[in-house]
Amino acid sequence: MNEIDIVLVAAVAQNGVIGREGDMPWRLASDFRRFRQITMGKPQVMGRKTFASIGKPLPGRTNIIVSRDPELSIEGCLTANSLEDALSLARADASAKGVDEICIQGGGEIYRQAIRLADRLRITHVETELQGDTVFPEIDPDVWEATEEERVPAGEKDDYPTRYVVYERRR
Template sequence: MRILFLRIMIRILIFLLQLPFSKMIISLIAAIDKNGVIGADGDLPWNIPSDLKKFREITSYKPIIMGRKTWESIGRPLPNRDNIVISRNNNLNVDGAILTSSPEEAITIAKQKAKENGADEIMIIGGGYIYNEFITTSDRLYITEVDIEVEGDAFFPKIDSSIFKEVKREEKSKEPEDDAYHSMVIYEKI
């Protein structure tokens, strides 16, 4: 009887250890101008080093997911992160990154990498098409609102206030080396 009890307890313990104890957070991070522009001709349409520093702080040691165009604009894997690239081109050279063919495959790999590294958040870093693919399934948005209007060809999707609520807003700031005033705003799914 005692042995049977121990066997049952061991099975229950094994089962419990296999359950995820915390939800994996999927977050989008982007800098947008007043009209939602995020890019122009494959590049950022502004130079804001203080925001890039914040981007590095938020995304380091977490898996990052990006599309082919973002990968090509960066030109290399970002350090201290598992870089995951989504592309329909299975022959794309992504040295130092992981190539996937779908958002679902990218999330599956990112969850595995996050678990291996003790992270509880997956970061979606662009571009426009990738943001559109993930915005409805994301839990959090880190949006740097850049206080300018620029011409661009890549856009962030409209943030639906019935899905996301603003939970934090930093005051506008501008370091001497920054092109424009900007403010980090965090939204969470309602």
């Protein structure tokens, strides 16, 4: 098996907002379907607050929760006290399953730490600006190159149109 890539998966408003009061500030059913397709079978790394906003382990994926609380135990999930420890668990899981990606799914602090380690970004750009208290780190064009792009009109169960972009780290 080749290298296991670290991939950040996020939905980001035009002003960088990804969350508000512990939840996402939009409803995007079409993006949830894409998210499920991208992440199924792969280890997922997320912070404790992101996990709390979901409320349960995502099925079909190894859920790894990062928390500073060494006593934290969540049924159906692995826990780690740092991003580095979480990535070690995720690499072992990905290798055992024969998958080539680890998916980082937030929140803001985890994204801030992980973007420097990431190989790829899978970003749903939400075509609006919203108020929020959690933001995604800047996607620096000197570091990241857009390699795929798809415009997605707002569907029946979507609050906004989106633009799905895959960014690869420039080598």
